[in-house]
Amino acid sequence: MSDKKTDVKDTGEKTGSVWIKNVSLSNRVNEDAIGIALTSVFQFERVFKLISRLVTNIVTAKYSSIMLIEGDILRIKYSNHLPKNVENECGVKVGESISGWAALTGVNVLVKDIEIDTRFAKKNNIRYSSKSFMTVPLLVSGKVMGVLNVNDKINGEVFSESDLNTLKIIARYSAIAIRNATLLEKAKKRSIVEQLDSDYYDKKDKYLPVTLKSLKIGPFNKSELYLRNNANGEHNYVLYWKGGDRLFANDKREEFIRKNINKLYVPKNGRKQYLRFMESNLEKVVGHEETSAKEKLGIARDIAVNIVSDLSTVPDEVCNIERAKQWINSIVGLVRNSGNNYIDMGSVKVDGPYLYGHSINVTMLSLIFAHHIGLNLEKIRELGLGMFLQNIGMKDVDPLIINKPTKLNSDEYTIIKKHSEIGFHMLQETGQVSPESCMLALLHHENLDGSGYPHGLKENDISLNGRISRVIDVYSAITSDRPYANARTSDAACVIMKEKMKGLFDTEVLGDFIDFVKSASAANKSTVVGAQ
Ligand SMILES: [Fe+2]
Numbered sequence: 306m307s308d309k310k311t312d313v314k315d316t317g318e319k320t321g322s323v324w325i326k327n328v329s330l331s332n333r334v335n336e337d338a339i340g341i342a343l344t345s346v347f348q349f350e351r352v353f354k355l356i357s358r359l360v361t362n363i364v365t366a367k368y369s370s371i372m373l374i375e376g377d378i379l380r381i382k383y384s385n386h387l388p389k390n391v392e393n394e395c396g397v398k399v400g401e402s403i404s405g406w407a408a409l410t411g412v413n414v415l416v417k418d419i420e421i422d423t424r425f426a427k428k429n430n431i432r433y434s435s436k437s438f439m440t441v442p443l444l445v446s447g448k449v450m451g452v453l454n455v456n457d458k459i460n461g462e463v464f465s466e467s468d469l470n471t472l473k474i475i476a477r478y479s480a481i482a483i484r485n486a487t488l489l490e491k492a493k494k495r496s497i498v499e500q501l502d503s504d505y506y507d508k509k510d511k512y513l514p515v516t517l518k519s520l521k522i523g524p525f526n527k528s529e530l531y532l533r534n535n536a537n538g539e540h541n542y543v544l545y546w547k548g549g550d551r552l553f554a555n556d557k558r559e560e561f562i563r564k565n566i567n568k569l570y571v572p573k574n575g576r577k578q579y580l581r582f583m584e585s586n587l588e589k590v591v592g593h594e595e596t597s598a599k600e601k602l603g604i605a606r607d608i609a610v611n612i613v614s615d616l617s618t619v620p621d622e623v624c625n626i627e628r629a630k631q632w633i634n635s636i637v638g639l640v641r642n643s644g645n646n647y648i649d650m651g652s653v654k655v656d657g658p659y660l661y662g663h664s665i666n667v668t669m670l671s672l673i674f675a676h677h678i679g680l681n682l683e684k685i686r687e688l689g690l691g692m693f694l695q696n697i698g699m700k701d702v703d704p705l706i707i708n709k710p711t712k713l714n715s716d717e718y719t720i721i722k723k724h725s726e727i728g729f730h731m732l733q734e735t736g737q738v739s740p741e742s743c744m745l746a747l748l749h750h751e752n753l754d755g756s757g758y759p760h761g762l763k764e765n766d767i768s769l770n771g772r773i774s775r776v777i778d779v780y781s782a783i784t785s786d787r788p789y790a791n792a793r794t795s796d797a798a799c800v801i802m803k804e805k806m807k808g809l810f811d812t813e814v815l816g817d818f819i820d821f822v823k824s825a826s827a828a829n830k831s832t833v834v835g836a837q
Pocket residue numbers: 695696724749750
């Protein structure tokens with residue numbers, strides 16, 4: 306870039322007085338300088354200020370306003386010297402008044418005296434000392450996006466054809482600058498998923514970048530981590546951390562930061578690593594206003610599958626329990642932010658290995674239902690975490706028994722039933738799970754009439770969360786494909802539970818749950834978890 310261009314660009318961005326010399330050399334408007342200045346700024350506020358300053362200094366007009374089309378209305382987005390009440394007026398319909406006419410026709414308007422101009426003849430607005438003004442459409446690709454209005458030449462003269470030509474140049478590049486700012490604004494509002502994808506996930510590359518901030522102690526301890534070198538315009542990846550090493554410790558992270566290394570890379574061929582990365586961003590994803598609830602739930606569901614998968618491998622590892630808690634907290638936030646809107650639970654349902662899907666389905670369902678019936682935050686969290694971990698004791702049960710496609714024999718059933726107590730003790734021993742959540746591992750197969758296991762508890766011996774967990778556990782099971790039975794519809798599950806499983810459930814909880822399921826189904830015009 307030449308010195309001159311650099312000078313123009315810098316002064317253009319600053320909208321300083323030096324810049325004026327560049328755009329109006331020897332009393333001749335420097336179109337290049339205007340173009341470079343206006344196309345070098347990208348934020349709306351700065352674009353508008355620069356346009357206004359150009360008009361004031363080059364066209365030497367006291368008043369200016371930028372109006373943009375929203376639907377069929379022109380609205381003032383920025384003005385110079387206009388009173389606030391004028392700026393805040395509701396706008397002008399496209400086609401009406403002079404600004405609206407210019408916006409509709411795309412024709413430049415130069416009026417020397419509004420009171421005698423045969424096109425618009427009307428009384429001059431007392432706000433302006435001159436009866437002369439200009440309105441120029443803002444056009445991009447032949448389409449009008451708004452208009453630039455200019456009133457009152459500072460020296461009191463009427464605006465000339467030369468002024469109009471100058472204003473047209475300013476308007477031409479102003480439209481581009483406004484379009485650029487609009488695109489930038491849209492980019493900022495892109496879905497967080499798209500942002501993460503484009504920021505961190507280069508589709509052409511074989512490695513997935515992870516920021517050091519997202520590298521917590523432990524999460525990547527089984528991954529290979531790579532450093533990236535840039536040489537001759539190409540990326541080379543150097544193995545830094547061999548898979549199988551146990552810890553990625555703080556001192557390592559600090560060492561990278563000292564060396565100005567902000568990202569490390571994992572091989573992209575592992576979806577797991579990607580989900581771990583997304584997991585470390587879940588809070589950000591859930592809080593992102595532009596991402597739909599359905600999309601958020603989809604991401605949360607995928608992350609949950611990954612966590613459950615890790616839990617099934619190392620169920621009592623503190624790190625994995627902590628991950629489950631953080632996931633629950635994020636989803637509770639998401640559910641609470643949904644207000645009184647029913648979440649489309651159909652988008653939450655997890656298919657695949659029954660136990661993975663079941664744990665996540667019952668958890669999602671319990672969080673949404675608990676919020677719906679007004680349980681307090683602590684109770685919702687305890688219920689959710691308990692549901693998430695309730696089958697953790699299945700880890701040691703032979704998968705051949707869990708996935709047996711036919712009826713279990715009595716020995717196999719006895720083995721299965723042990724998962725409640727095994728899970729309860731496993732969770733207790735971590736010291737990381739509250740007693741109420743631990744209890745759900747023990748209670749989720751207890752029936753109100755005492756016919757459940759492992760202890761055959763009855764009625765008030767089973768906590769409210771325990772009674773909720775039983776209803777949701779059975780509902781989720783009936784509405785999911787299991788090794789020995791096909792999924793039933795939501796309506797069928799409600800009928801079965803109400804009429805064919807009498808005595809097993811707290812009638813009040815079951816009634817509330819069925820009402821909730823039916824309302825959610827109707828609200829979403831889709832079926833609830835598991836239903837077809
Ligand atoms: Fe269970």
